[in-house]
Amino acid sequence: xxxxxxxxxxxxxxxxxxxxxxxxxxxxxxxxxxxxxxxxxxxxxxxxxxxxxxxxxxxxxxxxxxxxxxxxxxxxxxxxxxxxxxxxxxxxxxxxxxxxxxxxxxxxxxxxxxxxxxxxxxxxxxxxxxxxxxxxxxxxxxxxxxxxxxxxxxxxxxxxxxxxxxxxxxxxxxxxxxxxxxxxxxxxxxxxxxxxxxxxxxxxxxxxxxxxxxxxxxxxxxxxxxxxxxxxxxxxxxxxxxxxxxxxxxxxxxxxxxxxxxxxxxxxxxxxxxxxxxxxxxxxxxxxxxxxxxxxxxxxxxxxxxxxxxxxxxxxxxxxxxxxxxxxxxxxxxxxxxxxxxxxxxxxxxxxxxxxxxxxxxxxxxxxxxxxxxxxxxxxxxxxxxxxxxxxxxxxxxxxxxxxxxxxxxxxxxxxxxxxxxxxxxxxxxxxxxxxxxxxxxxxxxxxxxxxxxxxxxxxxxxxxxxxxxxxxxxxxxxxxxxxxxxxxxxxxxxxxxxxxxxxxxxxxxxxxxxxxxxxxxxxxxxxxxxxxxxxxxxxxxxxxxxxxxxxxxxxxxxxxxxxxxx
Numbered sequence: 001x002x003x004x005x006x007x008x009x010x011x012x013x014x015x016x017x018x019x020x021x022x023x024x025x026x027x028x029x030x031x032x033x034x035x036x037x038x039x040x041x042x043x044x045x046x047x048x049x050x051x052x053x054x055x056x057x058x059x060x061x062x063x064x065x066x067x068x069x070x071x072x073x074x075x076x077x078x079x080x081x082x083x084x085x086x087x088x089x090x091x092x093x094x095x096x097x098x099x100x101x102x103x104x105x106x107x108x109x110x111x112x113x114x115x116x117x118x119x120x121x122x123x124x125x126x127x128x129x130x131x132x133x134x135x136x137x138x139x140x141x142x143x144x145x146x147x148x149x150x151x152x153x154x155x156x157x158x159x160x161x162x163x164x165x166x167x168x169x170x171x172x173x174x175x176x177x178x179x180x181x182x183x184x185x186x187x188x189x190x191x192x193x194x195x196x197x198x199x200x201x202x203x204x205x206x207x208x209x210x211x212x213x214x215x216x217x218x219x220x221x222x223x224x225x226x227x228x229x230x231x232x233x234x235x236x237x238x239x240x241x242x243x244x245x246x247x248x249x250x251x252x253x254x255x256x257x258x259x260x261x262x263x264x265x266x267x268x269x270x271x272x273x274x275x276x277x278x279x280x281x282x283x284x285x286x287x288x289x290x291x292x293x294x295x296x297x298x299x300x301x302x303x304x305x306x307x308x309x310x311x312x313x314x315x316x317x318x319x320x321x322x323x324x325x326x327x328x329x330x331x332x333x334x335x336x337x338x339x340x341x342x343x344x345x346x347x348x349x350x351x352x353x354x355x356x357x358x359x360x361x362x363x364x365x366x367x368x369x370x371x372x373x374x375x376x377x378x379x380x381x382x383x384x385x386x387x388x389x390x391x392x393x394x395x396x397x398x399x400x401x402x403x404x405x406x407x408x409x410x411x412x413x414x415x416x417x418x419x420x421x422x423x424x425x426x427x428x429x430x431x432x433x434x435x436x437x438x439x440x441x442x443x444x445x446x447x448x449x450x451x452x453x454x455x456x457x458x459x460x461x462x463x464x465x466x467x468x469x470x471x472x473x474x475x476x477x478x479x480x481x482x483x484x485x486x487x488x489x490x491x492x493x494x495x496x497x498x499x500x501x502x503x504x505x506x507x508x509x510x511x512x513x514x515x516x517x518x519x520x521x522x523x524x525x526x527x528x529x530x531x532x533x534x535x536x537x538x539x540x541x542x543x544x545x546x547x548x549x550x551x552x553x554x555x556x557x558x559x560x561x562x563x564x565x566x567x
Contacts, residue, residue, distance in 0.1 A: 019061040022070030039083035048126035049111040053350035069104015143331030208351035226252035286399035299325035
C-alpha cells in the first residue's frame with residue numbers, strides 16, 4: 001500500500017497539490033536551482049493556496065510526478081523565507097517537512113487557507129483553480145474578501161465538546177490515510193491539521209472536527225447537519241389529502257458515515273430505466289452513480305453551516321432528482337458560471353473539503369460539477385440544471401434521455417451490435433438529423449479529437465454498421481442497419497399493423513421528405529412487396545404474400561440512393 005506521499009504524487013497535481021522541480025536544465029546541463037530562483041517560482045503558488053483552500057507544495061517533483069529531488073542545504077532552506085517575504089505584500093505562513101526517497105529529498109510545504117487575501121508585491125492576486133494558478137480581477141478580489149469572513153465558520157470551536165465525543169474508529173481511519181498514525185496522538189493529529197486548538201491541557205474542538213468525527217446525536221454540534229431524503233410519486237410534490245410522498249428518511253451521522261448511509265439509501269430508491277436500457281442495451285439506473293453521488297458530496301462540503309435551521313434535502317421524482325443545500329456558491333463563484341461550466345473554484349469549508357478527501361469522497365483533481373455534466377452527457381441524459389432558490393443552491397438531475405421515443409425505438413435495431421456509447425450517440429444524432437454523419441459530426445457530437453473519431457468510425461466500417469459514400473472532405477457515413485434490414489423491419493411492423501402509411505415509413509427508415517417516402521413506397525409496390533389502397537394522403541399500403549418468403553433483393557431495389565443533405 002502506498003504511503004501518503006507516494007499516494008499524493010500518484011494522484012497528480014490538482015486543487016490542493018502542486019509539484020515543482022528544483023533542477024535547472026536551461027544551459028544544457030542539469031544543476032540545482034538557487035534558492036532565489038526557487039522563491040521566484042513558488043511565491044505565486046503559495047499565495048494562491050492561501051487565497052483558496054490551502055494546499056501542499058512538493059519541491060523536488062517534476063510536473064509529471066517524477067521524483068528528481070531537491071537537495072538543499074540547511075543554510076539554503078534558512079534563506080528561502082527571506083527571499084519569499086520580498087515577493088508578498090504580507091507573509092504567507094507555511095509548515096515544512098522533508099521526505100526521503102531513492103531519487104533524493106522531497107521538501108513538503110503545507111500552506112493553509114488564510115482569513116485575509118494575499119497579493120504579490122507586483123500587485124497580482126493569485127488564486128488556485130484546479131491545476132492552474134490564475135490572477136483575479138479587481139471586482140473578484142473584493143468578492144473574495146467578503147467570502148473569507150464566512151469561510152472560517154467551520155473553524156469555530158464547539159463549546160463543551162471533548163475527545164470523548166469523537167469516534168475513535170473514524171479518527172484511526174483518518175490518521176491512517178494521512179500518515180499520522182505512527183505514534184502521533186489523536187490530539188496531536190487534530191491540532192496539526194488545524195481541527196483543534198490547545199487551551200491549556202484540553203483541546204478545543206472545531207466544528208469541522210465534530211461534524212466529521214463526532215458521535216451521535218449530531219445535534220449537540222449543529223442543529224441541522226443531516227440529510228433528508230424524500231421520494232414522491234409523479235413529477236410534483238403534493239400535500240394534504242393529495243399527499244404523494246412514498247418515502248422519507250432523515251440521516252444524521254458523522255459526515256463519512258452520513259455519506260455512506262445516504263448513498264445506500266438513495267441507491268435503494270433509484271429505479272432501473274427502461275428507456276436507458278433501450279439506449280444502452282443493458283440494465284441502466286435512472287442516474288449515473290458518479291453524478292448523483294458527487295452532487296450529494298458537493299452539498300455536504302460546500303453548504304453554508306452558518307444556517308443552523310435547515311438540513312440538506314434530496315427529493316426524488318419520477319423524472320428527476322433534486323439536491324438542495326443551504327447557502328449559495330461562495331464568491332467569486334456564481335451559479336451562472338457553474339451552469340456555463342466555467343473552470344472556477346471556491347470552497348466555503350476547506351477543512352471539510354480536505355477531510356472528505358482523506359476519506360476518499362473528494363478527488364484531488366477537483367472534478368466536481370464539470371464531471372457531473374460530462375457523465376450525464378455520456379449517459380445521453382439531459383444536462384444538470386443548477387439554480388438558486390433564495391439562499392439555497394439546487395442541483396437537478398434529469399433521468400430523461402435527450403433522444404425522443406422514435407430515436408430510442410430505432411436504436412433497438414442495433415441491439416446485436418457491439419457498439420460503444422459514443423457510436424450509439426452518433427447513430428442517434430444521425431437519425432434525428434440528416435440521415436448520415438461526417439467525421440466532423442462524430443468529433444463534435446462526442447467531444448473527441450478527429451484522430452479518435454477516425455479510429456472509432458473505422459471500427460464501425462469494419463463491423464458493417466455504416467457505409468462510406470464519398471471521399472475525403474465529402475465523405476459521408478450512412479447507417480447500414482436502415483439499408484440492409486428494411487424488409488425485416490417492415491415484416492416486423494406488419495406483424496403488429498394491418499397497413500403502412502407514408503408517415504409510418506419515414507418513422508421506420510429515418511429522416512426523409514414525404515416525397516422521397518412516396519417514391520420508395522412506389523418501388524415497394526412495383527417490386528410486389530406491398531399493394532396500395534387509396535390515393536394521396538389517404539393511401540395505405542398492405543403487405544403481399546411475398547413477405548412470407550422474402551429474399552434480400554429489396555436492398556438494391558429500394559435503398560440504392562444517395563440522399564442529399566436537405567433530406
